[in-house]
Amino acid sequence: MSKIHVTTTVNGDAVEFLCDARETLLDVLRDRLNLTGAKEGCGTGDCGACSVTLDGRLVCSCLVLGAEAEGREIATVEGMANGEELHPLQQKFIEYAALQCGICTPGILVATKALLERNPDPTETEVRYWLAGNLCRCTGYDKIIRAVMDTAADMREAS
C-alpha cells in the first residue's frame, strides 16, 4: 500500500512523515516521531490518555488519522515544559502527588492546559466536567482537581 506523505507542525516544529491511511495520529506520534508522551489507554475515545491539541482544540489523537494532520498544528505534552523549566501545571501535579502510575497524566496535563487557556478561573465543577473524558484509575481524581484549581489561582496571581 502506498504511504501518505504528511507535512505538519508538532510543538512548533515543522515535521514530515509517511504513514498508512489507517494509521492514527497517536500511532504516528509514538511510533514515527518518537513522542511517547501521549498514551494509548483504550483507542476508542473513552479514556483521554492520548489527548493532544489540533489547531488549539483538545482532541483524542487515537480518533484522528495521521493523514488528517496535514497542514495543521499539533501540541503534545512534550511541548509543555520550557527546556528544564516545567509548566506550572506539571510542577503542581508533582507537589500535590496528583499522579501515581502516570499513564493518564500527559493527557490530563494537555487537557487542563487547554482549559486554563480558555478559562483562567474555572469552578471545580467546570474542571470536573472538562476532564470527564480523562480517566484515572489510580488517584481518585481529588488531587488532580486540587492541583488544577491551585495552579489556576497561582497563574491568575502571576498574570
Add this chain to the structure above:
Amino acid sequence: MQYHSPGSFEDAVAIAGAASGTTRFLAGGTDVLVQLRADIVTPDTLIDVKKIEGVRSITREADGDWRIGIAVSGAEMSEHPELGADWPGLVEAMDLVGSTQIQGRATLTGNLCNASPAADSVPAMFAAGVIASVTGPQGTRQVPVTEIPTGPGKTSLKPGELISALHVPARGARGGDAYLRFIPRTEMDIAVVGCAVNLRLDGDTISEARVSLGAVAPTALLVPEAAEALIGTTLDEAALEALATAAADACKPIDDKRGTVKFRTHVAGVLAKRAARIAYDRARARA
C-alpha cells in the same frame, strides 16, 4: 483503504460515485475511527470532507435560517454567540455528545448519518424541523432530516450522495426548544431515552409543537400525537399528562442492559413533560 480529501463537493461526489466496496465520509471521525479500529467497518474508500470549501462555518441566512456546515464541531456550535440563543435545545443536545475531546471533533451531520437510534442531536433536529441539503451525481436536493435515518446504522442516502449542509429554520417569535436524555451517569454515556420538544406560543397558548423521542425505536421518532396533546393548551396538568401518555404510547423500545421496555416507556413520558416545561418557559421568555 484509500484516503481522499477533496476540496469541493463536486470532487467528493465524483470520488464517492467511482468508489466500489464500502465508502465512508470522514467528518469528526468519532464514529468512523472507532468502527475502523474495532474492525467493525473498514472502508475501502474514506473521503475526508473537512477540506471542502465552506464546511466549517455557521451562518445566519437572510431569511433567518441557520446553515450549519458539515464539518462544524459540537464545541464550535456551543461557542457560537447567537445559535444557542435561538436553538438552545439543539445546541445542548449536541453538547451532550461525548467529552471535551469528542466535542472538539464530533459533528451534527456525523451524529445524524451514523444513524444510531440513541444519537443525542437527532431528536433535537427532528423537533426543530432541520432540513438537509443532499448532494449527489444529480445535483442537490432538500430532504427533511426525519427522512435520513432508516434503521440502526442505515440512512436513505444513495451511493455517491452526501449531506452538504444542514439548515435549521429561523427561530421566529415566541419559540423555544429543549432536549433531555436519561443516562445512569452524569457524563460520557449513551442515552437510555432522549426527548426533544420544540414549540411556539400565541399569547400563552401553544400554537405549534413538535415532539421527538430517541433510543426507544430503531430510529428517532417524530410523535405527532404528542405534539397534538400540547397544541391549543397553556401546558396545564391535563396537557402534560396527555403528552406523557402519547410519548409512552409511541415507544417501541428494546430490552437491553441499559434499560427495560417498561423503564424506557415510563421515562419517555417523564422526559417529555420536563422538556415541554423547559421549551415552554424558553418560548415565553422570547419576545
